[in-house]
Structure formats: structure tokens, C-alpha cells
Amino acid sequence: MNTSDFRKHAHELVDWMADYFENVEDYPVLPDIKPGQILNQIPNNAPDKADPFEAIFKDFKDVIMPGITHWESPNFMAYFPANKSKASVLAEMLMSTLGSQCMIWLTSPAAAELEEQVMIWLREMLGLSSNYTGVIQDTASTATLCALLTAREKATAFAINEDGFGEQKFTVYASSEIHSSIEKAVKIAGFGASQFRQVPVDENFAMRAEVLAETIQKDIAAGFLPICVVSAIGTTSTTAVDPIAKISEICKRHNIWHHVDAAYAGTALVLPELRWMSEGVDEADSFVFNPHKWMFTNFDCTAYFVKDPVALVNTFTITPDYLKTSVDEEVKNYRDWGIPLGRRFRALKLWFVIREMGVEGIQKKIRAHIALGKWLAQEVIEHPDFELMAPVPLNTVCFRFVGAPPDQLDQINKAIMNEINKSGKLFFTQTKLLDQFTLRLAFGNTNLEAYHVENAWNQIQEVSKTYKQEA
Numbered sequence: 097m098n099t100s101d102f103r104k105h106a107h108e109l110v111d112w113m114a115d116y117f118e119n120v121e122d123y124p125v126l127p128d129i130k131p132g133q134i135l136n137q138i139p140n141n142a143p144d145k146a147d148p149f150e151a152i153f154k155d156f157k158d159v160i161m162p163g164i165t166h167w168e169s170p171n172f173m174a175y176f177p178a179n180k181s182k183a184s185v186l187a188e189m190l191m192s193t194l195g196s197q198c199m200i201w202l203t204s205p206a207a208a209e210l211e212e213q214v215m216i217w218l219r220e221m222l223g224l225s226s227n228y229t230g231v232i233q234d235t236a237s238t239a240t241l242c243a244l245l246t247a248r249e250k251a252t253a254f255a256i257n258e259d260g261f262g263e264q265k266f267t268v269y270a271s272s273e274i275h276s277s278i279e280k281a282v283k284i285a286g287f288g289a290s291q292f293r294q295v296p297v298d299e300n301f302a303m304r305a306e307v308l309a310e311t312i313q314k315d316i317a318a319g320f321l322p323i324c325v326v327s328a329i330g331t332t333s334t335t336a337v338d339p340i341a342k343i344s345e346i347c348k349r350h351n352i353w354h355h356v357d358a359a360y361a362g363t364a365l366v367l368p369e370l371r372w373m374s375e376g377v378d379e380a381d382s383f384v385f386n387p388h389k390w391m392f393t394n395f396d397c398t399a400y401f402v403k404d405p406v407a408l409v410n411t412f413t414i415t416p417d418y419l420k421t422s423v424d425e426e427v428k429n430y431r432d433w434g435i436p437l438g439r440r441f442r443a444l445k446l447w448f449v450i451r452e453m454g455v456e457g458i459q460k461k462i463r464a465h466i467a468l469g470k471w472l473a474q475e476v477i478e479h480p481d482f483e484l485m486a487p488v489p490l491n492t493v494c495f496r497f498v499g500a501p502p503d504q505l506d507q508i509n510k511a512i513m514n515e516i517n518k519s520g521k522l523f524f525t526q527t528k529l530l531d532q533f534t535l536r537l538a539f540g541n542t543n544l545e546a547y548h549v550e551n552a553w554n555q556i557q558e559v560s561k562t563y564k565q566e567a
């Protein structure tokens with residue numbers, strides 16, 4: 097492709113992208129696709145001869161688009177959003193054009209220095225202590241793994257990096273509501289899943305700090321070395337908030353690393369009125385949140401903050417001769433701040449997003465999303481045929497239809513969800529709370545308006561009516 101063809105196709109694609117943003121609600125949020133249906137349309141072998149770009153783009157529209165789940169739709173209320181803004185898409189275009197591989201300062205000084213400054217911006221925006229230093233990672237899963245590995249090395253004076261595991265067993269703690277990435281990290285870090293303690297939660301689905309303290313005591317008495325507690329600001333199921341200050345205190349007492357997973361809800365800390373959630377976080381050792389979930393920055397972009405960047409770097413540093421530079425003493429070489437060597441220029445999209453929206457613009461949207469969460473929670477509470485299943489501190493609402501005999505409710509709620517999702521007008525998912533099938537709506541799309549949430553609630557009420565029985 098020569099430059100003039102590139103110019104022509106790029107303009108076509110940008111037109112297509114703008115149309116997509118305008119018309120995204122015309123697509124079914126969840127595609128009605130059978131397993132293998134897309135695969136069967138893709139040739140078994142790579143083409144020997146070049147395909148014209150027109151043919152490739154046509155197949156993108158005809159073959160790929162029908163199999164896309166539209167995360168960009170305001171009617172996408174499943175999982176957590178992975179929202180974005182147009183500014184972040186434009187930045188991503190520049191990033192891929194530059195193709196910068198930002199492993200060390202020298203391989204793009206602007207990328208390293210912009211990352212350093214943008215992470216300071218984020219830290220200030222969230223009201224985190226200036227004792228935190230930030231670095232961008234690909235996902236929260238990776239950041240949590242970094243926390244566990246750093247905790248492991250710091251607690252053992254870097255002995256496991258050097259000699260591998262000995263006889264000592266190490267324990268890791270989180271609540272029973274914690275994200276699956278924690279258990280995955282426990283396994284990868286070599287602690288063993290059987291050394292992972294899931295502390296029970298209270299009626300608000302938050303970790304019971306007194307049980308954590310007892311469990312740690314027992315483990316110490318049994319000869320284990322507690323390494324890390326992972327707490328959550330905003331669990332995945334219900335956005336429950338663990339008692340961060342109490343957990344920090346327990347960790348300090350036993351010299352245990354406290355890692356705070358705020359992957360989704362961290363963005364809400366841009367609102368001063370929500371800083372109650374992060375009380376005690378300045379006493380923790382590390383904190384992670386995902387601008388790629390709720391802060392209008394397209395996937396992927398994770399912000400990881402640590403108190404002790406030297407321990408982080410010492411855990412990961414390896415400097416082969418071919419990567420040494422004359423400025424290593426003066427600069428940040430982010431390859432040592434995480435697992436992969438190669439790094440994308442993710443700071444660029446954060447910089448675009450924060451500047452294009454302004455902190456106030458971000459706050460305004462987040463506030464509006466949270467107000468809609470409160471609105472829906474109130475609607476559910478007031479409806480005799482529905483029951484709110486968990487507190488709603490943010491914009492994730494867990495509830496269920498209860499207008500039928502109790503022994504049928506799991507099945508009926510599942511049927512309601514499947515029927516609506518199949519319609520393509522709305523996509524939401526379920527969770528299990530107190531062993532009950534629970535409908536869960538989480539909305540944070542950039543273009544979400546009140547009427548999207550009202551429509552979603554209306555659809556759920558309409559479909560539920562058909563299942564109504566006198567109890």
C-alpha cells in the first residue's frame with residue numbers, strides 16, 4: 097500500500113468509524129451467532145496473493161461485524177463497561193502510526209516522560225497520596241501479579257528470584273467476592289492455590305476485617321508467612337467496598353503487603369464525595385485501577401501505583417548488555433516496572449482523554465452514571481415484584497424478579513435475562529448472590545443517557561410480567 101492509497105483508505109475508514117459511533121444503537125448489542133459461524137466464513141489458508149484493500153474492508157463489514165458484541169453501545173450493560181472516547185480512539189490512531197515500542201526511555205523519550213507526568217495527573221485526580229508512584233500496565237490482572245511478585249521478593253529479601261522456593265509456605269488473602277485475577281496471580285506467583293485464603297464477607301459483601309485478622313493469626317501460628325492482602329474498592333459482582341483502613345492497619349501490624357484492587361471503581365475517586373471509599377488507601381502498598389473500564393480510555397490501559405518503586409524495579413530488573421544506555425541513571429526505563437519488555441505508548445491516549453474532557457468533564461459523566469445507578473436502585477426497591485440484592489454505591493445494580501414462587505425464581509430470572517439479551521436491544525449479565533441467580537446491570541458507556549437506563553428497566557419489567565404468578 098503506497099501513501100496515497102493509505103490516505104484514501106484511512107479517510108474511508110474514518111468515515112466508517114464516525115458512522116459507527118452515530119449508529120451503534122442500530123446494531124444488536126449481542127450478536128445472534130452460533131459457535132463456529134464466523135470461523136466457517138474465514139478461509140482455511142492464508143492468501144498466497146495480495147487481496148485488494150477493498151475486499152478486506154468488505155469482509156470486515158460482511159463477515160466480522162455480524163459477530164461483534166457492541167461494547168460501544170449505551171445499551172451494553174453487561175460485566176463492566178470498557179468505555180472509550182473519540183479522543184482516545186484518535187490517540188490510538190497516532191500510537192499505531194508511530195508504532196513506538198516504549199520499553200526504555202531511549203526508545204521514545206517522550207513516551208516515558210509523558211507517562212511519568214500523566215500518572216502524576218491521575219494520582220492527583222484520584223486524591224491518592226504523593227507517596228505513590230504510577231506506571232501504566234496492560235491490565236489489572238498484570239498489575240496484581242506484579243504486586244504479588246514484589247510482595248514476595250520484598251518479604252524474602254529477593255531470595256525467591258535468586259534461589260527459587262524453599263520450604264517456607266506463603267499465604268495470600270482476599271475476600272470471597274474478589275476478582276478471579278487474584279487467584280490466578282496467586283497460582284502464577286508460585287504460592288499455590290491452597291495457600292489462598294478467601295475471607296468471608298458481611299451483609300454488604302465487604303470483607304470482614306476481624307475474620308481476616310483471625311485468619312492471619314492462625315496462619316502465623318501454623319508456620320505460614322502471610323505475604324499479601326488484596327482488598328477491593330468495588331468488587332466485580334456488586335461493587336462492594338472492603339474496609340480499606342482496617343485492612344491497612346492489620347497489614348501494617350504484621351508487615352504484610354496491602355494491594356488495593358479498584359479496577360473498575362477507582363475512576364469514581366475523581367469525585368471528592370466518593371473518597372470515603374478509599375479511606376486508608378494511603379496506608380496501603382499498591383493500588384490499581386483501569387482507565388480502560390470507566391475512564392473513557394479505550395482498552396487497554398491500567399494505572400498501577402506503588403509506594404516502593406525501588407522494590408518493584410528490583411523485582412523485575414534484568415539488564416542485558418544490548419539494553420544498556422548512557423542515561424540509565426537519569427531516566428525511567430519502564431521495562432523494569434512490569435512483566436513484558438515491550439510496551440505500547442498508552443500514556444498518549446490518557447493524555448488526549450484527560451485534556452479533551454478536562455477533569456470536570458470526566459467528573460460530570462461519572463456523577464451522571466452514579467445518579468442513574470441510584471435511580472434504578474430506588475425503582476427496584478419501590479417495585480413489589482423486584483428485590484434489590486446488594487447496596488448500590490455506584491452504577492452497578494443487582495436485583496431479581498420475585499413475583500413468582502421462590503423455588504422457580506432462579507429459573508425465571510435466567511429466562512428473563514436470556515429473552516431480553518436475545519432481542520439485541522439490551523445486553524446484561526448475571527451474578528450469584530447468597531446462592532441466588534441475580535440480574536446485574538452495570539452501565540458506564542460514554543454516551544449513556546437517562547433514557548437508556550429507563551428503557552432497560554422498562555424492558556425488564558415488561559418481560560417479567562409474563563412470568564408473574566400469584567405466590
Ligand SMILES: *Cc1c(COP(=O)(O)O)cnc(C)c1O
Nearest residue numbers: 235236237275277331332359360
Ligand atoms: C475487571 C476487573 C479486574 C480485571 O481487570 P483486567 O484489566 O481485565 O485484568 C480485576 N479486578 C476487578 C475488581 C475488576 O473489576
